[in-house]
Amino acid sequence: MSQSSPDSASASAGPPVGxxxxxxxxxLLEALLDAGYAVVGPTxxxxxxxxxxxxxxxxxxxxxxxxxxxxxxxxxxxxxxxxFGYAVGPHSWKQYLFPPRTIVAQxxxxxxxxxxxxxxxxxxxxxxxLGVRACELAAIAVQDRVFLDGPGADDVYRRRRQQALIIAVxxxxxxxxxxxxxxxxxxxxxxxxxxxxxxxxxxxxVEVGSEAGRELSLRLPLRTPSSAEIEAAxxxxxxxxxxxxxxxxxxxxxxxxxxxxxxxxxxxxADRCLSCTNCTMVCPTCFCSSTTDVxxxxxxxxQRERTWDSCFNFDFSYMNGGPVxxxxxxxxxxWLTHKLASWHDQFGVSGCVGCGRCIxxxxxxxxxxxxxxxxxxxxxxxxxxxxx
Amino acid sequence: xxxxxxxxxxxxxxxxxASTVRTAPAGAATSLASPIANACGAGLGLWHYQAVEIAAxxxxxxxxxxxxxxxxxxxxxxxxxxxxxxxxxxxxPGAGEAAISISGETRAPDxxxxxxxxxxxxxxxxxxxLAQMECGGSLGLRGPFGVPWPxxxxxxxxxxxAAGGIGLAPxxxxxxxxxxxxxxxxxxxxxxxxxxxxxxxxxxxxxxxRRRGWDVQLIVDRATPGWAGEVxxxxxxxxxxxxxxxxxTSLLTCGPEVMMRFSALAALRxxxxxxxxxxxxxxxxxxxxxxxxxxxxxxxxxxKDGPVFSYDRIARYLTVEAL
Numbered sequence: 037m038s039q040s041s042p043d044s045a046s047a048s049a050g051p052p053v054g055x056x057x058x059x060x061x062x063x064l065l066e067a068l069l070d071a072g073y074a075v076v077g078p079t080x081x082x083x084x085x086x087x088x089x090x091x092x093x094x095x096x097x098x099x100x101x102x103x104x105x106x107x108x109x110x111x112x113x114x115x116x117x118x119x120f121g122y123a124v125g126p127h128s129w130k131q132y133l134f135p136p137r138t139i140v141a142q143x144x145x146x147x148x149x150x151x152x153x154x155x156x157x158x159x160x161x162x163x164x165x166l167g168v169r170a171c172e173l174a175a176i177a178v179q180d181r182v183f184l185d186g187p188g189a190d191d192v193y194r195r196r197r198q199q200a201l202i203i204a205v206x207x208x209x210x211x212x213x214x215x216x217x218x219x220x221x222x223x224x225x226x227x228x229x230x231x232x233x234x235x236x237x238x239x240x241x242v243e244v245g246s247e248a249g250r251e252l253s254l255r256l257p258l259r260t261p262s263s264a265e266i267e268a269a270x271x272x273x274x275x276x277x278x279x280x281x282x283x284x285x286x287x288x289x290x291x292x293x294x295x296x297x298x299x300x301x302x303x304x305x306a307d308r309c310l311s312c313t314n315c316t317m318v319c320p321t322c323f324c325s326s327t328t329d330v331x332x333x334x335x336x337x338x339q340r341e342r343t344w345d346s347c348f349n350f351d352f353s354y355m356n357g358g359p360v361x362x363x364x365x366x367x368x369x370x371w372l373t374h375k376l377a378s379w380h381d382q383f384g385v386s387g388c389v390g391c392g393r394c395i396x397x398x399x400x401x402x403x404x405x406x407x408x409x410x411x412x413x414x415x416x417x418x419x420x421x422x423x424x
Numbered sequence: 425x426x427x428x429x430x431x432x433x434x435x436x437x438x439x440x441x442a443s444t445v446r447t448a449p450a451g452a453a454t455s456l457a458s459p460i461a462n463a464c465g466a467g468l469g470l471w472h473y474q475a476v477e478i479a480a481x482x483x484x485x486x487x488x489x490x491x492x493x494x495x496x497x498x499x500x501x502x503x504x505x506x507x508x509x510x511x512x513x514x515x516x517p518g519a520g521e522a523a524i525s526i527s528g529e530t531r532a533p534d535x536x537x538x539x540x541x542x543x544x545x546x547x548x549x550x551x552x553x554l555a556q557m558e559c560g561g562s563l564g565l566r567g568p569f570g571v572p573w574p575x576x577x578x579x580x581x582x583x584x585x586a587a588g589g590i591g592l593a594p595x596x597x598x599x600x601x602x603x604x605x606x607x608x609x610x611x612x613x614x615x616x617x618x619x620x621x622x623x624x625x626x627x628x629x630x631x632x633x634r635r636r637g638w639d640v641q642l643i644v645d646r647a648t649p650g651w652a653g654e655v656x657x658x659x660x661x662x663x664x665x666x667x668x669x670x671x672x673t674s675l676l677t678c679g680p681e682v683m684m685r686f687s688a689l690a691a692l693r694x695x696x697x698x699x700x701x702x703x704x705x706x707x708x709x710x711x712x713x714x715x716x717x718x719x720x721x722x723x724x725x726x727x728k729d730g731p732v733f734s735y736d737r738i739a740r741y742l743t744v745e746a747l
Contacts, residue, residue: 324717
């Protein structure tokens with residue numbers, strides 16, 4: 037079992053175990069495929085770097101980078117052949133751990149009666165995640181709290197999570213929408229992975245983060261890195277941190293938002309927000325779902341299907357004839373206060389990891405760091421008391 | 425054909441002991457903790473349905489009926505425990521699930537067939553499908569879920585139950601339990617209101633509760649010919665209630681949100697401590713265990729942090745529109 041899985045204490049990065057030459061990267065892929073993993077990683081599809089099946093290193097976006105701002109994402113050619121020289125795209129790893137669509141139960145007619153069967157324990161593939169960024173490691177850790185802690189652990193998530201092997205990649209090229217430094221989730225991967233790679237022009241510094249990672253490293257043609265290579269990796273990581281432009285002031289943010297539920301800024305953002313649900317779809321920690329029935333024609337074999345849902349959907353809060361949150365203002369407020377404030381009450385951490393996806397993929401370019409700043413500027417902590 | 429799971433469909437769920445509506449002596453272990461943890465910890469997963477069937481349908485008022493549900497597996501019925509205020513997810517395959525409060529149970533002294541009562545108003549797809557079903561109809565059941573009424577904390581105190589309309593249903597099992605352990609509590613007062621006299625639920629139970637120590641006061645929004653009782657709203661009964669020792673009185677209230685709000689405010693104005701005023705909230709529920717996100721109300725998951733909340737915990741959210 038991977039030690040980056042939540043069942044065991046997550047190990048911190050040890051000293052570099054070695055260096056993988058650039059032309060040896062296929063050996064990593066081979067080792068993963070030989071071990072029976074379904075390798076998923078970054079690949080180009082429809083003009084974006086998404087996550088998909090990786091069968092060879094040619095599937096990786098070698099020599100590509102991304103340019104992201106609020107409401108905009110474009111791919112651009114790099115002037116080198118880096119395999120991982122970009123930030124994050126619209127996909128996150130949650131689609132593999134918390135599948136967008138999954139059958140959780142079924143009901144079969146047996147004469148007059150229904151026979152029920154849980155489907156949470158269906159077979160699942162063993163995934164190897166190749167190219168997980170520090171913010172994404174943090175997001176997986178957040179979803180571990182959501183799905184594994186508390187009164188009901190989700191078996192669908194747990195089984196996929198326990199089998200997943202995580203190969204992190206340290207960021208060397210953040211996007212303008214990244215703010216991991218504000219959320220203290222990156223850009224350096226420090227724990228929660230089995231192996232971590234830092235790309236340099238000649239190859240990869242490899243760090244081990246778990247027993248499973250160590251075993252995998254033994255099957256790779258690693259050599260001792262030169263001091264120049266170690267230096268190059270260190271510089272690339274530091275440069276990434278220095279390039280982060282965006283910041284979110286998180287001081288007292290939980291109380292700030294929960295005592296400003298009637299702030300006029302909510303009306304302001306409601307004028308711009310389309311309630312399109314993009315932000316929740318791309319957010320790596322959003323976990324809302326719905327469960328509906330899918331039936332055959334004769335209603336003799338019915339499946340309960342759990343699908344991703346979004347608090348921005350109009351009927352998400354439907355009750356007794358209408359939605360409780362029947363305005364965009366109410367729905368945007370719900371999303372932001374949940375993500376940045378209520379999440380602390382519920383799970384003991386922020387729901388935001390600073391990946392910036394919601395900013396990039398918002399069609400009207402709403403930037404939650406700006407929204408929070410605007411509320412902070414004219415905050416009214418009046419009769420709405422914060423709870424202790 | 426997918427292999428079926430290793431468990432049989434009728435496997436029993438072992439739940440934490442909780443107070444139930446029984447004629448058993450008051451020594452039975454009571455627990456305020458939600459039995460959810462035990463139910464899922466039994467390794468059966470979140471989506472394990474018990475097969476139940478409709479043992480009886482009792483018409484109550486137009487649009488409302490009480491469904492008595494019996495477990496198809498008697499062992500499952502014998503092992504099922506709930507605490508007043510909790511709810512089940514009732515599943516009609518093809519239509520979906522609905523969260524329905526448990527309004528009572530019937531169990532023979534030897535522990536045999538458990539019937540769980542659910543008073544249901546036809547309001548949407550699932551309850552509409554239920555309304556088409558007859559005795560013998562087959563359903564799925566998940567539960568129980570939610571934080572129950574804090575009956576343990578009411579021991580030795582005077583208890584006011586303030587119910588509005590169908591809000592009496594989630595309170596019924598609590599009223600029964602207190603009536604069954606009369607000596608453990610102080611003054612017991614039920615303040616119950618409906619829109620018109622013909623919409624008052626459970627007339628036979630109201631009489632039974634009167635006989636067993638409850639002071640039952642009824643009120644209607646609008647009188648009809650023959651009604652000789654009070655006219656107005658439930659909070660007005662709280663405002664006028666005598667005698668009242670606020671410091672040792674608890675209020676349990678369930679009904680439309682606005683009714684609960686004003687009942688709580690009336691109670692506070694009479695001097696009841698906010699931490700002894702309890703409301704049963706409602707929101708859209710799908711998973712019932714705090715994972716689907718639908719039932720959130722501020723930071724609270726109504727399904728697992730509630731539906732019963734103390735007023736001091738959630739007062740600030742009651743006044744925020746469309747939260």
